[in-house]
Amino acid sequence: MDNVTIGLIQARHDVDGGEPVAKHKAAAIDKHLGLVREAAGRGAQIVSLQEIFYGPYFCAEQTPKWYDAAEEVPNGPTTQVFREAAKELGIVIVLPIYEREGIATYYNTAAVIDADGAYLGKYRKHHIPHVQAGSGGCGFWEKYYFKPGNLGYPVFDTAYAKVGVYICYDRHFPEGARMLGLNGAEIVFNPSATVSGTSEYLWKLEQPAHAVANGYYVGAINRVGVEAPWNMGEFYGQSYLVDPRGSFVAIGSRDEDEVVIGTMSKSLIREARESWQFYRDRRPETYGELTRL
Template identity: 80%
Template sequence: MSSKVTIGLIQASNDVHGDESVAVHKEKAIEKHLLLVREAASKGAQIICLQEIFYGPYFCAEQSTKWYESAEEVPNGPTIQLFQEVAKELGTVMIVPVYERVGIGTYYNTAAVIDADGTYLGKYRKQHIPHVGVGNEGCGFWEKFYFKPGNLGYPVFDTAFAKVGVYICYDRHFPEGARLLGLNGAEIVFNPSATVAGLSEYLWKLEQPAHAVANGYYVAAINRVGVEEPWNMGEFYGQSYLVDPRGRFVAMGSRDKDEVVIAEMDKNLIHEVRDLWQFYRDRRPETYGDMVELLP
């Protein structure tokens, strides 16, 4: 098997006004993203990742029970089953971030991982849930209204092309989970996001290259683009990218347009970097106990 793997990252705007029905949002967004997935596959992408809760707007800009209707079971909901068929048809691994419903009234921010033969491998549930106002009055990242914190740990999925971990948006501010993904064997970590200018943009090109260097793996960061109506909470600034274990940007998308970002990872570089920087050997976990104590 080749050490080279082609990665496809999809960033896109939401084309439907937020006041439209959930059904309209999902139909239009899925239709749009299927075209972008096929474009990525036609350009050689072997692993494709979509943006955070890709099938609609970033509805956490408001607090409305309307958006509960967009949640689905994972993997038994229609969206994941559809993308299982697409993955099998195209021979690509897919990371598909959706709004997950469990039972009655329990919701998670989730990404399903689908292998190149269409097999559902498992899911990651976003661990760190923000709740902060931003932009226009009343707008914010009101995620605690919509999501429970994840409860599935930091799994790594052994796909046809690479060992894949997932971290979702706000998770990227926490190095602990990033390290656990490395300890669990990740060769590449995908971070599908929805983040706006004026809040965390100055961190966008700092934190995740640092995770890549500290943990000796690739990081793929995905952000949507555009300004979403009617909230106008800020500009989703795109710039999706792949960064290597040396912290070098392999490829980066534009700031303001729908785009398929294609980049290549080389698993041999992971071995090379880890042989040079023996961070896993030199860790001292027995000295880190204070990190997990309930300190203020």
């Protein structure tokens, strides 16, 4: 299969952050199941949701309330619901989940579900930000909620393509993006929750550069809207699929719920890698200082 249809789902979260966790999850899961079905109906074969899709970006504050949103992966209820949907629709789903391991160890995770509903594995976000964003004490307070990932940079051999995952803040670090390429990724998904301001100019710069440097497609997903009560800034959407030449295949709006559909070509991946022999010409024996500095 040379051409694979990709669906990227961006959506606003409509429930005020003051509501109970269970209300957030129920509303968001119902909404995203509908969007997943829309994506499948439009021909998508691989679909990715946004970072921590089943609630608000609660890392704007630091409160233990949100620990209740975490689930085991893959044995939690949300993964099971989307495994059933993947099997029914015959699609691959990249499912970002707030993961609990054991009694109280937490990760920012994405499960990868194959087109037959099989759970293939998970990626845990490696790079965890902890910075203020705007006024009022809001921020990306992720170290309060997540441990750094410890499962490396796996690539999942799905029914349609070899899939890697990098989550939000990870995108600022080229080392992991290269590892995903070395591990065989044909497409890397970056589910995100990022607001207008400091990093917006990088949104359409860094990830196309990763795609070119590594000869794969990147699917970048960002939520939309302003979330109460924090109002930390506008999640500016613009989810996109970019090819190994750095060309935008499809791009979403800034402020609308949307299923962004684009097509990836495996022959273009081969053409790009044969034209630019970055993997042949790299010099790993000279890079040792990267891990010592």
